Amino acid sequence: GAVVSQHPSWVICKSGTSVKIECRSLDFQATTMFWYRQFPKQSLMLMATSNEGSKATYEQGVEKDKFLINHASLTLSTLTVTSAHPEDSSFYICSARDAGVLNQPQHFGDGTRLSIL
Amino acid sequence: QQQVKQSPQSLIVQKGGISIINCAYENTAFDYFPWYQQFPGKGPALLIAIRPDVSEKKEGRFTISFNKSAKQFSLHIMDSQPGDSATYFCAASKGAQKLVFGQGTRLTINP
Numbered sequence: 540g541a542v543v544s545q546h547p548s549w550v551i552c553k554s555g556t557s558v559k560i561e562c563r564s565l566d567f568q569a570t571t572m573f574w575y576r577q578f579p580k581q582s583l584m585l586m587a588t589s590n591e592g593s594k595a596t597y598e599q600g601v602e603k604d605k606f607l608i609n610h611a612s613l614t615l616s617t618l619t620v621t622s623a624h625p626e627d628s629s630f631y632i633c634s635a636r637d638a639g640v641l642n643q644p645q646h647f648g649d650g651t652r653l654s655i656l
Numbered sequence: 657q658q659q660v661k662q663s664p665q666s667l668i669v670q671k672g673g674i675s676i677i678n679c680a681y682e683n684t685a686f687d688y689f690p691w692y693q694q695f696p697g698k699g700p701a702l703l704i705a706i707r708p709d710v711s712e713k714k715e716g717r718f719t720i721s722f723n724k725s726a727k728q729f730s731l732h733i734m735d736s737q738p739g740d741s742a743t744y745f746c747a748a749s750k751g752a753q754k755l756v757f758g759q760g761t762r763l764t765i766n767p
Contacts, residue, residue, distance in 0.1 A: 545699070573754065582745060582757045583700070632699045636752065644690055645755060647699035 542566055543635050545648030553656055554625060560618045560651045562633030568613035569635035573645065574606075577630045589616050623655045658683060660748050662758025670766050675733040677761045679746035682727065686748040690755070691720065691731045694743045703744075704731070736765045 542565040550558055562572055570591050575583040587603075589595040589610035597603045605627075607619040616635075620627050630652050634645040661680045669675045679689075687708055692700035706713045706720040706729065713720045719732040733740055746758040 543699075571752070580760075580762075582760050585754055588754060634699075644688075644702050644705060646702065647692075649699045650697070652697070 541637075541646045543569075543633065543646045543648040545633055545651055547651060548649060549652045549654075551654045551656065552623065555622055556655075558620045558623055558653060560620075560631055560633075560653075562616045562618070562635065562648055564614045564635045564637075564646075567635075567637045569616070569637060570613065571636045572610055572616040573634045573636075574608060574616075574618050575632045575634070577632060577650070579630075583632065586618075620653065623653070625655045628653055628655045658756050660746060660756050660758045662746050662761060664761060665759065666762040666764070668764045668766060669736045671736065671738060673736050673765075675736045675740065675763055675765070676730055677744055677746070677763070678728065678730045679748075679758050680726075680728045681748050681756075683748070683750070683756075684727070685750045686756075687751065688749045689720070689722065689729050690747050691718075692745045692747065694745065694760075700745060733763075736763075738765045738767050741765045 544563045546561045572589045574586045577583050586601045587595045587597045589608045591610050595608040610616040630650050632650040634647040636645050637643045690705035691703045693703045694700040704715045704718045706722050708724050717734045722729045741764050744761045747755040749755045
C-alpha cells in the first residue's frame with residue numbers, strides 16, 4: 540500500500556517551454572503533498588507544501604510564479620515549471636501523506652528528471 | 657535550529673559488516689525520526705522510523721538507536737549486503753509538519 544506515482548519520469552524540452560509534472564496517490568487520499576528538488580549528490584530541498592483545495596505554501600526563495608502547484612483533488616497534485624530554462628534542470632520528487640491517518644509517514648514518488656536544453 | 661546534521665558523508669563497508677550512520681538534531685520539538693533509502697534515479701523509500709518515546713527500534717537487519725538527551729539518532733545495518741549500497745537520509749519532523757532532511761550518506765558495500 541501507500542504508493543505514489545509520478546509522471547513523467549523523464550522529460551527533455553527546449554528552453555522557454557512549460558512543463559507539467561503529475562503526482563498521484565494510488566491507494567490513499569493525500570490531503571497533503573510535498574514537492575522537492577534534488578541536485579546530484581545532494582539532499583532533498585523542499586520547494587512547497589500543497590494541501591487539497593487550498594493554495595500551496597512555498598519555501599523561502601522558491602518563486603511561486605515559476606513553479607505553479609495545483610492540488611485539485613485528494614489524489615492528484617501537479618507542478619508546472621513555467622518558461623523553463625537550463626538552470627531549472629533537476630530531479631523533482633513529490634511525496635504524499637494521508638493526514639487523516641495518525642502518524643502516517645510521507646511516501647515518495649520515483650521522481651521526474653527534467654532536462655532543459 | 658531546524659537543521660539535521662548527518663555523518664559520515666560516505667561510507668564503505670565490507671559485506672557482512674555493520675554499517676552505522678549518525679544524525680544529530682537541534683529542535684527538541686521534533687517527534688518523528690525516519691530513515692529513507694534512495695537508489696540512483698529513484699525517489700526515497702521509507703526504511704524505518706522512530707518516535708522519542710523509545711530508545712531503539714529494530715526491523716529485520718535495520719535498527720534505529722535514539723538518544724533523546726544527546727539529540728542524536730543512528731541507523732545500524734547488520735550483515736550489510738551489496739544490495740544495501742544506496743544513499744541514506746535521516747530526517748526529522750514535528751507532528752505532521754514538513755520533514756527536515758540530513759545531508760545524506762552514500763553507502764557502498766564491497767562484496
